[in-house]
Amino acid sequence: QQQVKQSPQSLIVQKGGISIINCAYENTAFDYFPWYQQFPGKGPALLIAIRPDVSEKKEGRFTISFNKSAKQFSLHIMDSQPGDSATYFCAASKGATNKLIFGTGTLLAVQP
Amino acid sequence: EAEVAQSPRYKITEKSQAVAFWCDPISGHATLYWYRQILGQGPELLVQFQDESVVDDSQLPKDRFSAERLKGVDSTLKIQPAELGDSAMYLCASSLAGTNNEQFFGPGTRLTVL
Numbered sequence A: 001q002q003q004v005k006q007s008p009q010s011l012i013v014q015k016g017g018i019s020i021i022n023c024a025y026e027n028t029a030f031d032y033f034p035w036y037q038q039f040p041g042k043g044p045a046l047l048i049a050i051r052p053d054v055s056e057k058k059e060g061r062f063t064i065s066f067n068k069s070a071k072q073f074s075l076h077i078m079d080s081q082p083g084d085s086a087t088y089f090c091a092a093s094k095g096a097t098n099k100l101i102f103g104t105g106t107l108l109a110v111q112p
Numbered sequence B: 001e002a003e004v005a006q007s008p009r010y011k012i013t014e015k016s017q018a019v020a021f022w023c024d025p026i027s028g029h030a031t032l033y034w035y036r037q038i039l040g041q042g043p044e045l046l047v048q049f050q051d052e053s054v055v056d057d058s059q060l061p062k063d064r065f066s067a068e069r070l071k072g073v074d075s076t077l078k079i080q081p082a083e084l085g086d087s088a089m090y091l092c093a094s095s096l097a098g099t100n101n102e103q104f105f106g107p108g109t110r111l112t113v114l
Helices: none
Strands: A004-007 A010-014 A019-025 A033-038 A045-050 A056-059 A062-067 A072-077 A086-092 A106-111 B005-007 B010-013 B019-024 B031-037 B044-050 B053-056 B065-068 B075-079 B088-095 B109-113
Touching (some): A004 A086, A010 A019, A019 A086, A045 A062, A045 A072, A072 A086, B019 B088, B031 B075, B044 B065, B075 B088
Parallel strands (some): A010 A106, B010 B109
Antiparallel strands (some): A004 A019, A019 A072, A033 A045, A033 A086, A056 A062, A062 A072, A086 A106, B005 B019, B019 B075, B031 B088, B065 B075, B088 B109
């Protein structure tokens, strides 16, 4: 119940295309769903986050879509750029614990 | 821009030796986290501090791992003795106190156990 399942494991997208990464969870107590971006040799950095009271959140080229009934959420990267090439992790946490449960990561390669 | 500092960045050790990692969180961040990230996987929380108190160490292998944050500021994670399976990236993160505040990660320490 503590797992967050992420897919795909890797993704290749052409420059200008849309990158889509999906995550699913089981624990309905989760109430915070962030996405982190990690470049090689660096720690993860928060990209965008959503709470379950909204179905979509957009920040620039990055959008989270959230489906509470299906217990799924996804990251969409519009107009993907080579600089977006990185590993992306979804995560979830509940209540006051702040304990993030991470997905297994998606390695995104944006080809020029 | 304030950052989480970690040292060393890389550590190579032989099994059965002791290793220690240091983390200095962003000033004013009461909550500090240590994560372990195995290659190809997401980070896994080892221990979480609120000021100098441990609030979650359920995934910390306490027979060999220890963590402290004596004055509620910087923190040390120790492994003794190191095992081959401990090879991983050890990440430190910090956040403001409270619920679901953004966790800021340091660059990590890459540990290789030979």
